[in-house]
Amino acid sequence: MGIDMASYLQKTRNTKSTRIWFLVLLVVIVIALYMFGIIKKGFAIGLGVLLLAAIGIQTMDYDLDLGTLWKTGSVKESRVQHTKDGVVLMGDCVKPAGKSESYDLNCSNFSTQAEAQAKYDYCAEQIAENNKGLDRAKIMSLDVYGLDGNKNGVVCEALPG
Numbered sequence: 001m002g003i004d005m006a007s008y009l010q011k012t013r014n015t016k017s018t019r020i021w022f023l024v025l026l027v028v029i030v031i032a033l034y035m036f037g038i039i040k041k042g043f044a045i046g047l048g049v050l051l052l053a054a055i056g057i058q059t060m061d062y063d064l065d066l067g068t069l070w071k072t073g074s075v076k077e078s079r080v081q082h083t084k085d086g087v088v089l090m091g092d093c094v095k096p097a098g099k100s101e102s103y104d105l106n107c108s109n110f111s112t113q114a115e116a117q118a119k120y121d122y123c124a125e126q127i128a129e130n131n132k133g134l135d136r137a138k139i140m141s142l143d144v145y146g147l148d149g150n151k152n153g154v155v156c157e158a159l160p161g
C-alpha cells in the first residue's frame with residue numbers, strides 16, 4: 001500500500017493537472033487566510049495575482065523558464081517545451097500547439113526560401129545547443145514548424161530562392 005502510494009505520487013507529481021490543482025488550492029488558502037484576518041488585504045491580493053499568473057502559465061501548452069523570464073522579461077523567449085521523446089525546445093523555437101497560434105509559421109509566412117531556411121536553421125542550431133548529443137538526423141526529423149515536409153533539411157522548397 002505504501003509503495004503504491006509512492007509510485008502514484010511519483011506519477012502525478014509532474015503532471016500539469018496536479019500542479020494546477022495545487023495552485024488552485026493555494027489560492028483558496030490565501031483567500032481563507034485573508035477572510036480570517038491572518039494576512040493583510042494587499043498581501044492577499046499580491047499572492048493571489050502571483051498564483052493566478054502561475055495557473056495561467058500552467059495551462060499553456062509550454063512551460064516558462066523563469067530564469068530566462070527574469071533576465072529577458074519576454075514570455076516568448078522563455079518558453080520551454082519537452083517533446084514526447086524528451087527533446088527540449090526553447091524560446092521562439094517552441095512548437096506551437098494548434099494551427100491557429102499566432103506564432104505558428106507556414107511557408108506562406110515567408111516570401112523566399114532563404115528566409116524560411118534561415119528560421120529553420122536558427123531553430124535547428126538552438127535545438128542542438130539545448131540538447132547536447134542529439135544528432136542532425138533527429139533534429140531534421142523534428143521539423144518544429146512543419147516547414148520541411150520531406151524532412152531533408154531543406155524547407156519550403158516551392159518558395160522562390
Ligand SMILES: [Ca+2]
Pocket residue numbers: 147148149150151152153154155156157
Ligand atoms: Ca524539404
